[in-house]
Amino acid sequence: MSCESTPAPKCPDGIPAWVLTFADLMSLLLAFFVLLFSFSEMDVQKYKQVAGSMAEAFGVQREIKIKEPPKGINIIAQEFSAGTPDPKTTANEVRQHTTDDFMNFLKVPKPSAAFVDAISKEKDRLQLALADEIEKGMVEIKIEDRTIVVSILERGSFPSGSEKLIGPFRKVLDKMAVTIGSNPGEINVAGHTDSRPIRTARFRSNWDLSASRAVTVVHALMQEGSIPETRFRAEGYGDTRPVDTNATEDGRARNRRVEVNLVYDESLVSRVGPPEPVKSLPEEQLYFDAAEKKQQARADRKPKAPKPLPPLKRSWADEYSLESMRMKKDLPDTGIISR
Numbered sequence: 001m002s003c004e005s006t007p008a009p010k011c012p013d014g015i016p017a018w019v020l021t022f023a024d025l026m027s028l029l030l031a032f033f034v035l036l037f038s039f040s041e042m043d044v045q046k047y048k049q050v051a052g053s054m055a056e057a058f059g060v061q062r063e064i065k066i067k068e069p070p071k072g073i074n075i076i077a078q079e080f081s082a083g084t085p086d087p088k089t090t091a092n093e094v095r096q097h098t099t100d101d102f103m104n105f106l107k108v109p110k111p112s113a114a115f116v117d118a119i120s121k122e123k124d125r126l127q128l129a130l131a132d133e134i135e136k137g138m139v140e141i142k143i144e145d146r147t148i149v150v151s152i153l154e155r156g157s158f159p160s161g162s163e164k165l166i167g168p169f170r171k172v173l174d175k176m177a178v179t180i181g182s183n184p185g186e187i188n189v190a191g192h193t194d195s196r197p198i199r200t201a202r203f204r205s206n207w208d209l210s211a212s213r214a215v216t217v218v219h220a221l222m223q224e225g226s227i228p229e230t231r232f233r234a235e236g237y238g239d240t241r242p243v244d245t246n247a248t249e250d251g252r253a254r255n256r257r258v259e260v261n262l263v264y265d266e267s268l269v270s271r272v273g274p275p276e277p278v279k280s281l282p283e284e285q286l287y288f289d290a291a292e293k294k295q296q297a298r299a300d301r302k303p304k305a306p307k308p309l310p311p312l313k314r315s316w317a318d319e320y321s322l323e324s325m326r327m328k329k330d331l332p333d334t335g336i337i338s339r
Helices: 017-039 044-057 091-106 113-129 133-135 168-181 206-225 249-255 268-272 283-300 316-329
Strands: 141-145 148-153 186-192 232-238 258-263
Touching: 113 133, 113 141, 113 168, 113 316, 133 141, 168 258, 186 206, 206 232, 206 258, 258 268
Parallel strands: 186 232
Antiparallel strands: 141 148, 148 258, 186 258
């Protein structure tokens, strides 16, 4: 047997022909993706909005320190500077300025002095019209900012656990409707109850009772005062907004109420009228007026009557001399003693 092995076939010289084609394809693909990446753009504004909304949603607020001036929005433009930021303006100052602007936007302007005077006059009109009910403790009136709040207590207005008005109380709503109907503005009627739960066939909870009472007052005001329904809004709060404690009977009685909120704006001044200006007089006129008042006071002052002198006590010597003179001259007894 021969130990000689079979010789291996010789490999051809050089690389296969397909390798060159594959290398060209890879080079072209690499160049294509490099061009795509270099011309790509990123929407920085949209990215900041999305990042800010996520930070607010999760309650996270990050402070990003500025280390270098901002660059462009694409790869090529990043080689050029957009400008040098002002070193005096820091991130905290910008955030504080933005917060102050937002808080100023939320602030409600204070009412003018003329409006305060006009709404006070309107409150006086209501108090005059409902004087008897206020004295009996059935109605309370107060001013809260731009609103006159008329609180109708349950006492004398609604039966316990019912939304039906007591007959005589309709006259009270009639007077109120006539007074508030002349001035346009929103009329928000809100019903309130105490903390004692209620569950009947008609009312499932205090929410139903408070809302039903508010709607009843709305219908009564519309019928009595011919006020358009577009001015009204009925609300029911149940026992969620008490004005007094629910631990006592008096406190629970104050919590069972229907509030008629009369919301006014600056146009109330033109209907009620501006406040009367304080008249100022010159100093000379004030001086003469004061002098005239003093002179009149002196003229009106009555002179005091002189006090009578006390009677003199006669001694025995006076009696003797007076009797002697009377006997000699027959003088009448005048009661005057000469000394």
